[in-house]
Amino acid sequence: DSGVTQTPKHLITATGQRVTLRCSPRSGDLSVYWYQQSLDQGLQFLIQYYNGEERAKGNILERFSAQQFPDLHSELNLSSLELGDSALYFCASSVSAATNYGYTFGSGTRLTVV
Amino acid sequence: SQELEQSPQSLIVQEGKNLTINCTSSKTLYGLYWYKQKYGEGLIFLMMLQKGGEEKSHEKITAKLDEKKQQSSLHITASQPSHAGIYLCGADPTGNTPLVFGKGTRLSVIA
Numbered sequence: 001d002s003g004v005t006q007t008p009k010h011l012i013t014a015t016g017q018r019v020t021l022r023c024s025p026r027s028g029d030l031s032v033y034w035y036q037q038s039l040d041q042g043l044q045f046l047i048q049y050y051n052g053e054e055r056a057k058g059n060i061l062e063r064f065s066a067q068q069f070p071d072l073h074s075e076l077n078l079s080s081l082e083l084g085d086s087a088l089y090f091c092a093s094s095v096s097a098a099t100n101y102g103y104t105f106g107s108g109t110r111l112t113v114v
Numbered sequence: 115s116q117e118l119e120q121s122p123q124s125l126i127v128q129e130g131k132n133l134t135i136n137c138t139s140s141k142t143l144y145g146l147y148w149y150k151q152k153y154g155e156g157l158i159f160l161m162m163l164q165k166g167g168e169e170k171s172h173e174k175i176t177a178k179l180d181e182k183k184q185q186s187s188l189h190i191t192a193s194q195p196s197h198a199g200i201y202l203c204g205a206d207p208t209g210n211t212p213l214v215f216g217k218g219t220r221l222s223v224i225a
Contacts, residue, residue, distance in 0.1 A: 002156060033212055042217035043202065056212050090156065102147050103213065107156040 003027065004106035006091050012112045018079040021109045023091030025072055031055070031094045032074040033103060034066055038087040049074055050097040081113045118203055118216035126222045127193050135188045135219045137203030144209040146186045148177050151200040151218070160188075160201075190221075198223045 003026035013019055025032050034046040036059075045058035049068035060066075063081075068074045078085060088110050092103035119138045127133050137146065145164050149157040161170045163179035163186060170177050174191045190197055200220050204213040 002158075004156075035215075043204075043215040045212045045214065048212050058212065088154070092157075097210075102159050102162050104159065105149070105157040108154075110154070 002104050002106060004091060004093050004104050006089075006106035006109050008109060009107065010110050010112075012114060013081060015081055015083060015113055017081050017113075018077065019081065019111065021076040021078070021089050021091075021111075023074045023076070023093075023106060025074070025091075025093030026104050029093035029095050029104070030072065031097050032068055032072070033092040033094075034060075034074070034076050035090040035092065036087050037090060037108075043090070046076070048097075055097055078111070083113050086111055086113045118205055118214060120201075120203060120216035120219050122219060123217070124220040124222075126224060129194060129223050129225050130192055133190050133193055133221070135201050135221075137186045137188070137205075137216055139184050139205060141184070141207070143179070143183045143186070143205045145206040146177075146179050146183075147204040147206075147213060148186070148188055149202045149204060149215075151202060153199065157202065193221075193223045195223050195225070197221060 005024040007022045030051045033048045037043045046060040047066050048056040063079050066076045088108045090108045092105045094103050121136045148160040151157045161177045166181040166183045168179045176189045179186045200218040202218045204215040
């Protein structure tokens with residue numbers, strides 16, 4: 001157990017629907033990162049939050065949004081889902097906003113859009 | 115933008131053999147991170163390299179960062195089935211930005 005908890009582990013939903021992925025960072029970590037992993041694109045950075053504030057944005061679609069709550073857990077919202085959104089979504093956390101100490105990854109949420 | 119190229123894309127080795135995985139960047143790396151992923155699971159942190167010429171070892175895995183800080187190698191000695199998985203290198207493009215990752219090297223170890 002890495003200390004980063006992601007729920008649910010698996011999600012199957014239909015095109016056009018909306019889902020929410022949840023992440024609880026490791027105790028003491030203030031930064032949360034969301035990544036999408038697909039076979040063709042590899043691991044792509046989506047967005048980072050640090051202590052409740054958006055810190056950095058990557059290749060995140062406008063249909064996707066995220067937030068970090070006061071208790072530091074984070075949620076990634078995916079709407080108007082398309083078949084191409086099927087992927088593994090990872091959350092990672094780190095103690096600071098910088099990457100000096102590396103990230104701790106959760107076990108991921110596998111999203112299948114049918 | 116920073117791109118990391120990993121080679122080979124996949125590797126099949128016989129148990130007990132040594133192997134090397136490479137990670138190359140077109141730009142200077144401010145930090146290089148190696149992770150291992152078991153198929154369909156999360157990433158496990160292996161090692162972090164920051165200084166040119168740095169070398170770190172953990173059990174049978176050794177990682178090196180070249181002097182120019184643009185290439186890293188991961189060497190596994192006497193491979194075992196437990197080494198099987200996907201190895202990903204990640205790098206910090208500017209010294210203070212989220213990690214970007216290579217596409218990974220898929221390692222299979224056969225008896």
